[in-house]
Amino acid sequence: MSPRQERAAIEFGTVNEKNLVQLQRLNTALFPVKYNDKFYQEAIRAPDGFVRLAYFQTILVGAVMVRFESNANGSSRLYIMTLGVLAPYRERGIGAQLLDHVFELLASHPLCSNVSEIALHVHTENTEAIAFYKNRGFEVVELIEKYYKRGVDPPDCYLLSKKVEPRGNGS
């Protein structure tokens, strides 16, 4: 990795039905997986803050989308569906700011009081991303073979996870 640069100034934005296609274009450029319309309709209805767009000099260059999942045992986790920054705009701390936003959700969003884990899937070949998450306290939990249906080679991924202390209801 090149030496860490100063964090670029970004502005956060929200997604709605008016600018949804911009998010689609961003994700199409970022990920080998093609998400369907249902996925994006959910993005519009997501709880406040669960989808965040990152604007660099008024250009949409990155986004994060997370989902709240409760497990059978009563615990719950935040699952990162997508987090990415356009290639030319990387190495400027924009991804880190998006991930920081996820940590902030954890610390203050009413839905997240019982969350004990942040998790995500990463393509096994995406070393850049794996290093990014490992740097920030994530661990590889599992190798899932044949996770992707088509268009991704190899079709395998890692499940990454970071345990967190649930902040509880009262605090």
Place this chain on the structure above:
Amino acid sequence: MGSSLPSKEQSQFRQLVKFYETKQHKKAQKTADGILKKFPNHGETLAMKGLVLNSVNKKEEAYELVKLGLKNDLKSHVCWHVYGLLYRSDRLYVDASRAYLQALRIDPENVQILRDLALLQIQTRHFEGFISTRRTLLTLKPGQKNNWIAFALANHVLKNYAEAVKIIDTYSATIVPGDDRESVYERGELQLYKNSILEENGDHDAALKHLERIKDIVVDRSAFLEAQARNLLALERNKEAEEIALELLERNMENSVYHEQYHQAVLSDENVAEEHQPRRKIELCDELSKSNPKMLLPKRMPLDLLDQGSKEDFVKRLDSYVRWFLERGVPALSVDLKSLYRAEWKVLAIEKLFTGFENSLKESGALPAVDNDTHSPVKSGNSSPAVVFWVMLFLAQHYDRIGDLDGALKYINRAIEHTPTVIEAFQVKAKILKHCGNLTEAAECADAARKMDLADRYLNTKCTKYNLRCNKVEEAEANVALFTRDGETRGVQALYDMQCMWFECEIGDAYIRMKKPGLALKNLKAVERHFDDFIEDQFDFHTYCLRKETMRSYVNLLLVEDEIRSSKYFTRAAKAAIRLHIDLHDNPQQKDGSAEQAAALANLSVAERKKAQSKLRKSQAKKAAAEELKKKDNGKADGKKGKGGGDGWMETDPDGSELLKGIKDHMVEAARLLRELEKYAPRDVETHELAFEVAIRRNKYLQALRAVNRAAAVQPRSSASVNLVVRLRLDVEDNEEKTSSALPEVLEVVSTCGTHKIVGDRSLSGYVNEIMTDSAQSSDTRLGCGMALLRIAGNENERSRAMEVLQDLSGASFKTCRQLASSLSSFAKTEEVESFKEAVKEKYPQCTVPL
């Protein structure tokens, strides 16, 4: 009023008038009927009832009643006044003012009628009448301020400047000045108006002294200073002018007029010789720039002023200027630099600079370093990744502008790949594709841009336009309707109500291409109607502005309205309509829309076709006359329904078939529109091109001659002029068969004042060749000359030489090619047209529209 009635009915009549004035039409009608029960022949009541019915859109009845009323009481000024109002509501200004004058003959001091008459007179710019009406009103009611100001205006528009000023002074002396803000403002405005009259009269000295006197009451400080600057410059009091110009620049440094005034003042003061002026102006800009580093215009103006001798300086300045845009990501950079493209060497310098940027960014991730001079302190270190994107976007626009479409596409695709989320890039790509003739993909791309921000009306509008360009009318209407107010009004009617003329022009063009003449005409007519409305709209201001004393704006309004039909929308719609009428005249079978007829005609020889067409024309004329008669019979019934149903203009006769049927002679209609164009767009060579087309079809050879001479006067070396000269020679002067029925006197004039004056002793082809050699730079002229040579060509050899010229399409835009293809098909042989089209397809392989 109502004086012949007994007192009870008299008061009823007064109520009737009141109800009418307060628009309580139902009550008014009831009251009128009440009076008429007892006095069925009372003229004034009949007339008033007519006026009321007119307000509820019962036109036919209204006219009948008013006329009947008049017949019963010819001596009543009320009846005549009502008659005038009726005409006025139908915009028949001449008839209306005649009726008013009749009313005034009976009651010469009727203020209401005088006022109405004055409105009409200023509306129709009948200034002589206006001033006399205004004088009468002032004499009758000297206590009203409007009457003073209006009388001053009347003198002003007749250029009786001294008188106008005197009236304003007399009036001002009588008013007690109020202290509240509004009356201070009004006083200042009136004084500024007076000052503009002094200036217009050329009495700059008096204007300046007057400004000095009024400086404390004028609220509009910019207008005040601007007037000072103009008058000082006119008197060559340059030092003072310089000071004022600087004060204006301090208020707004991005106003180029202020800069020009400043330059003029300094340059005249220093008596700078012509050849040193650009240099000095640049110095002045630099001085301003130094103390105002954030202002753009002082940095931008030198780029226009520098000549080729200062190439290095130009590049340096351009470099630091564009960095400001690139570092902030301002997409308007390309538009901002447009004026520089007039000079070839500047174009090359721009290209070199930006490709240099691109290479430097690729190699080192930063723009090249600049020497730390005064122009731009640049930070070191890497450039923002967005700069790469903006450089590529600019290069795409640059190559598009200079006609290198492959280069443009290469850069725009790379830009989109680099940053796929910037909407402007998709817009730029749509434009490039359009220039490639790939209208289908251009529309798709514009739609992609639209979808990226559904809340952006501009993107929606562009997308609609691109859809219309490839005849996707339904998509276009659906899209544009997303931004019109919803409710029961349909999209098209809503757009008509908003006077959305770009849409009507574009959809009109689309319908022309789709061979739907009714719909096309309907939309083009809509544009014409908007201009009638704009002119009618003045009426509101004649009273409003006089009351509010906003005279400067009012006078500007009158000037704008005088020229309003020179607006590009009016001329565009008129030109399209004329072309449509020509086409309908030449191919009358289109009117019925029967494809079989067209196909049958296509199989006939030229002579046979002409015969069949003229037969068809005649039968259509008969049909139209019959319909007209039928309509008249049904007149009364129609009148009752009429517009009363609340349908908008676009909703009645939505497909324009009635409109089309109503036109008995397309050439007469075309000639009517041409008169407007000749008046309002005389500098547009196309006006005269169309005038020629219409004249030649109407066998009006003197008009054809006039059109050619006018075109040659406007643009002697244009493709249009050359072709018109050639056609006048071939189709009129040398065509004895065609002109055999013309008067010998006419032919005499044509031959003495015709093409020989322009062509001289040269042969016709010699004349064309000479222009072609002279204008080697312009591909449009070169190709136009090729077309002219093909017209002249007498043998195969000459024809193929002309075709050679026509097949060299270097530098020709897709638009030019498309127009040429259409012009060629009107006279060239099929195989020649085809081979031209082949050449176009070779140059524009992506083209998706039939040529």
